[in-house]
Amino acid sequence: MEPLNHASPAGLGGFQMVPRWACGSLGDRLFCVMCFFCPCIDREFAVSLARVLVVEDDSAIRRGVRDALEFAGYTVLEAVDGREGFEIASSAELDMVLLDIYMPRRDGLSVLKELREVRQGLPVIFLTAKGEAEDRVQGLKLGADDYIVKPFNAGELLARVEAVLRRSAERPKPVHRLTLDGRAVDFERREVVFADGRRVVLAQREAELLEYLAANRGRAISRDELLQRVWGVDPRGVQTRTVDMAIARLREQLGDDSAKPTMVVTVRGKGYMLAAAPAGDDAGSDADNNAGGAA
Numbered sequence: 001m002e003p004l005n006h007a008s009p010a011g012l013g014g015f016q017m018v019p020r021w022a023c024g025s026l027g028d029r030l031f032c033v034m035c036f037f038c039p040c041i042d043r044e045f046a047v048s049l050a051r052v053l054v055v056e057d058d059s060a061i062r063r064g065v066r067d068a069l070e071f072a073g074y075t076v077l078e079a080v081d082g083r084e085g086f087e088i089a090s091s092a093e094l095d096m097v098l099l100d101i102y103m104p105r106r107d108g109l110s111v112l113k114e115l116r117e118v119r120q121g122l123p124v125i126f127l128t129a130k131g132e133a134e135d136r137v138q139g140l141k142l143g144a145d146d147y148i149v150k151p152f153n154a155g156e157l158l159a160r161v162e163a164v165l166r167r168s169a170e171r172p173k174p175v176h177r178l179t180l181d182g183r184a185v186d187f188e189r190r191e192v193v194f195a196d197g198r199r200v201v202l203a204q205r206e207a208e209l210l211e212y213l214a215a216n217r218g219r220a221i222s223r224d225e226l227l228q229r230v231w232g233v234d235p236r237g238v239q240t241r242t243v244d245m246a247i248a249r250l251r252e253q254l255g256d257d258s259a260k261p262t263m264v265v266t267v268r269g270k271g272y273m274l275a276a277a278p279a280g281d282d283a284g285s286d287a288d289n290n291a292g293g294a295a
């Protein structure tokens with residue numbers, strides 16, 4: 001196999017001619033590092049020096065992922081199995097974890113489950129094989145932010161890392177209480193108390209949906225994001241009206257006019273949003289101190 005000599009395009013960092021073997025996929029073959037000059041990668045964001053932990057027992061894959069991330073500007077920590085991965089992820093200063101599922105000493109699913117108890121907001125992307133569909137679904141339900149199927153190329157890896165980091169930068173704190181147009185919502189009780197004293201108990205799914213909307217108050221949230229974050233379902237290739245039906249039930253329970261909703265509003269072409277709190281409306285939640293960043 002003949003090496004390819006790639007020169008960087010003008011204005012892309014002044015890299016010299018670099019001999020590389022023909023391009024392949026991470027987790028399969030060596031890859032061409034100059035393929036990172038794909039225009040879909042936001043170079044300024046990548047060089048933000050985010051710290052990423054790669055937990056992968058296959059040394060070739062781990063090395064390829066590390067090289068891709070470091071070339072793009074990330075700081076990379078490594079772990080060779082699930083036990084070491086959890087020890088680092090639970091204690092080190094990190095912005096993201098890339099986590100393999102099947103590893104010696106401890107599998108990725110158990111690592112994620114315990115990690116969510118100690119570091120709820122740490123973004124996690126699973127590295128999975130093609131035949132692990134059920135594990136991917138379980139991982140999403142446990143709180144994984146995304147997954148990527150091996151073998152994958154460097155461009156896809158960086159794009160997914162970048163997208164999850166952008167979302168997590170606005171990740172709000174959990175909401176416990178909410179005041180909404182004269183209604184007091186207690187999420188621990190799943191109860192809505194109206195101004196006239198009436199009480200309505202929300203169904204579990206509608207309560208989780210409202211809590212997610214409240215945690216992201218003022219931001220339009222897509223149906224795909226709601227499917228993934230509230231239902232734990234991978235939205236790719238899925239056509240369903242599950243979210244729309246749940247929104248309709250939620251509006252009914254809140255007494256929000258479905259024809260002209262003022263609380264849970266539809267944002268055309270984007271999804272749904274909990275209307276921003278008017279001045280003086282106390283949201284009564286842990287997330288409210290973060291509301292400006294989530295809007």
